[in-house]
Amino acid sequence: MLNHYETVFIATPVLSENQMKEAVQKFKKVITENNGEIVHEENWGLKKLAYPIQKKSTGFYYLIEFKGPGDLIEKLEVQYRRDERIIRFLTFKMDKFAVEYAEKKRKQKESVNIKEE
Numbered sequence: 001m002l003n004h005y006e007t008v009f010i011a012t013p014v015l016s017e018n019q020m021k022e023a024v025q026k027f028k029k030v031i032t033e034n035n036g037e038i039v040h041e042e043n044w045g046l047k048k049l050a051y052p053i054q055k056k057s058t059g060f061y062y063l064i065e066f067k068g069p070g071d072l073i074e075k076l077e078v079q080y081r082r083d084e085r086i087i088r089f090l091t092f093k094m095d096k097f098a099v100e101y102a103e104k105k106r107k108q109k110e111s112v113n114i115k116e117e
Contacts, residue, residue: 002037002067004099007091009080010059013046020060023085028064030079036068040106053087065094065102 011023028038044061053059073091080089094102 002035003070004039004065004067004094005073005091006063006065006094006098006102007076007089008061008063009089010049010053010061010087011085012054012087013056013058013060015060015085019085020062023083024062026083027076027079030076031064031066031068031072034068034072034075036066036072038064038066040065040102056087059087 007027009023009027011020015023024041024043028041030036031038042063044063046058047061048058049056077089077091080086
């Protein structure tokens with residue numbers, strides 16, 4: 001039985017676009033190589049932090065929604081902790097209501113994008 005998760009990580013603002021892409025690829029690979037399946041991802045870009053972390057006031061935010069076995073989370077979070085590019089991360093298990101809400105939100109966004117085109 002695969003659980004549904006959402007993980008958000010914040011990378012240091014000094015990264016180039018390529019370095020940020022490399023970091024994203026690395027964490028997506030950790031998920032897929034450990035029997036996880038990526039459902040959705042969003043690059044939230046450079047945002048101001050609520051409070052300074054490691055003397056930085058901004059960071060690159062990235063969200064990945066995925067399905068996977070429970071032991072995947074520890075493997076993913078070990079990789080976050082070992083990576084000096086990552087200044088914060090949060091992973092949480094989504095219940096069925098959170099999953100439905102996320103799907104609804106994506107559909108709304110898609111219909112807005114279609115109207116704008």
